[in-house]
Amino acid sequence: MIYLQGIKKSFNQLPVLKGINLKIEKGEVVTILGPSGSGKTTLLRCLNFLEKPNAGIVQIGNIIVDSEKATKKEMLAIRKQSAMVFQHYNLFAHKTVVENVMEGLIVAKKVKKKDARHQSERVLEKVGLSDKLHHYPSQLSGGQQQRVGIARALALNPEVILFDEPTSALDPELVGDVLSVIKSIAQEGITMVVVTHEMSFAREVSNRVLFMDEGVIVEEGTPLEIFHAAKEERTRRFLQRISGESFFTPLKEQVN
Amino acid sequence: MGKAFDLMLIIEFIPTLIQYLGITLQILAASIILGLVLGIAAAIPRLYKIPILNQLVILYVSFIRGTPILIQLFLVFYGLPAILLLLFSIDITRMEAIYFVIITYAISNGAGFSEIFRAAIRAVDYGQTEAAFSVGMTSRQNFFRIVLPQAVRIAFPNMANSVIGSLKDTSLAFTIGVMDMMGRGDTLIAATAHALEVYLSLSIIYYIIVVMFEKIFSKLEKYFNRYQKADVTAVA
Ligand SMILES: Nc1ncnc2c1ncn2[C@@H]1O[C@H](COP(=O)(O)OP(=O)(O)OP(=O)(O)O)[C@@H](O)[C@H]1O
Ligand SMILES: [Mg+2]
Numbered sequence: 001m002i003y004l005q006g007i008k009k010s011f012n013q014l015p016v017l018k019g020i021n022l023k024i025e026k027g028e029v030v031t032i033l034g035p036s037g038s039g040k041t042t043l044l045r046c047l048n049f050l051e052k053p054n055a056g057i058v059q060i061g062n063i064i065v066d067s068e069k070a071t072k073k074e075m076l077a078i079r080k081q082s083a084m085v086f087q088h089y090n091l092f093a094h095k096t097v098v099e100n101v102m103e104g105l106i107v108a109k110k111v112k113k114k115d116a117r118h119q120s121e122r123v124l125e126k127v128g129l130s131d132k133l134h135h136y137p138s139q140l141s142g143g144q145q146q147r148v149g150i151a152r153a154l155a156l157n158p159e160v161i162l163f164d165e166p167t168s169a170l171d172p173e174l175v176g177d178v179l180s181v182i183k184s185i186a187q188e189g190i191t192m193v194v195v196t197h198e199m200s201f202a203r204e205v206s207n208r209v210l211f212m213d214e215g216v217i218v219e220e221g222t223p224l225e226i227f228h229a230a231k232e233e234r235t236r237r238f239l240q241r242i243s244g245e246s247f248f249t250p251l252k253e254q255v256n
Numbered sequence: 257m258g259k260a261f262d263l264m265l266i267i268e269f270i271p272t273l274i275q276y277l278g279i280t281l282q283i284l285a286a287s288i289i290l291g292l293v294l295g296i297a298a299a300i301p302r303l304y305k306i307p308i309l310n311q312l313v314i315l316y317v318s319f320i321r322g323t324p325i326l327i328q329l330f331l332v333f334y335g336l337p338a339i340l341l342l343l344f345s346i347d348i349t350r351m352e353a354i355y356f357v358i359i360t361y362a363i364s365n366g367a368g369f370s371e372i373f374r375a376a377i378r379a380v381d382y383g384q385t386e387a388a389f390s391v392g393m394t395s396r397q398n399f400f401r402i403v404l405p406q407a408v409r410i411a412f413p414n415m416a417n418s419v420i421g422s423l424k425d426t427s428l429a430f431t432i433g434v435m436d437m438m439g440r441g442d443t444l445i446a447a448t449a450h451a452l453e454v455y456l457s458l459s460i461i462y463y464i465i466v467v468m469f470e471k472i473f474s475k476l477e478k479y480f481n482r483y484q485k486a487d488v489t490a491v492a
Contacts (some may be wrong), residue, residue, distance in 0.1 A: 048389075050386055050390065052387060053491055060372065075391065076394060079389060079390065079392050080392040082390070083390060083391060084386075084387070084390035086383060086386070086387065086390075088383055090381075090383035090384055090386060090387035091387070092384055092388075092402055093381070093384065093406060093483060094402075094405050094406050094483050095483075096483075103388075103391065103393075103401070104391030104392060104393070106316075107391075107392075107393050107397050107401060108391055108392030108393055108397075109392070136482075136483035137483075138483060138484060152387075153390075153391075156391060156392070197364065212416070
């Protein structure tokens, strides 16, 4: 279970998160939507203290940290409750695929090397990379790299996996593969928080959708509620704009 | 000037001179190892922006870069005994000249290495550090397991250049009386008056050693680069 209370974060006096309260149950898949700059990434990074909130309480599982007084030790403890999948994969470039997955198991979880290898190979099979175990990240496509990123997170068996736009750096034809991997692990009952611009994914996979704007959670509800009966004007306008754009986005992504 | 040029002497001198290669390599090895330690120590205040120490390191590096190594050698040779005598009443005037050479080259290498390390560590993509934190690694684990191995690869070509430069610089050690290859060459010239032949012999020896170093370094570099993009075809 995840519990956030009064999370605030500013960058150089600019408030980016203005007091976020949130509760996520075990096994829930929560997607976060919102315009660029609304603080989605920052919120996700506050969950594992890659950004240290200026104020507020973060609880994941049985670890509770008051961010104002957070010590290094507490930050490490709460990081071990979660794992993250990054937009740009952030794989360890000098390690092979299987070593990337093993690293956290060996170093942070103190699993024996042999066991870590077995576990990692099993997880990599799940994401369809059994034939790439000994490749380096530079030898993989973006989609394959991201699946390694997912395997690295999954292998840790964390309370929650945090995804920050896991498909937005991918070529359009590779998005489907990665999304289907994420879908399949969502169905295993792993708690997930996913920041995404993939509306179909949010609609089909998540139990709950949050809409963020200007550092606050404007509205939350089931996909049905948010996509078909949003209460807030800001949410409706955002969704309208997104669906209007969606025809052009593949083109735009290619240009980028 | 010397006697008439004799081609055969070049070959004849080589065995005599090469006996002193050991001294040259000793100076090189000792000054590189000490330079590495000093370089790491000097890189830390720069990376972590430790006040005062940071400025001191900047001054140290720019001084070493801005002055000829020969002058640094004389500064250490004449200056170090004077300072130690003045401040701690330690008399090192009888210390063998080779130690002054090693100290000078270590100080000089340390400055160069610290800049190379700093740049290399900065060059490792910070996203990987964040990934290391996200899987529950500490800063120390991240540094030694993720950042350092990649920084070594990035630093390696520059380090290799430094080592080769340093090897050539050791040829100045004879100016304070060290009996290395150059020093022996000096005495050979005095004894035979065949200066050109001696210098040609020396240049042949230095050249062969440098080429050998380059060969070894390029092999090592290939190994360090095994996970880089260019290698795709080799493994696939
Ligand atoms: N490290 C930082 N230093 C300064 N400002 C930052 C930093 N990280 C984020 N910001 C600012 O905080 C605001 C929110 O950024 P954030 O990345 O959380 O938005 P986002 O909702 O994830 O946007 P996007 O959809 O574009 O990814 C932006 O105005 C951004 O410029
Ligand atoms: Mg973002």
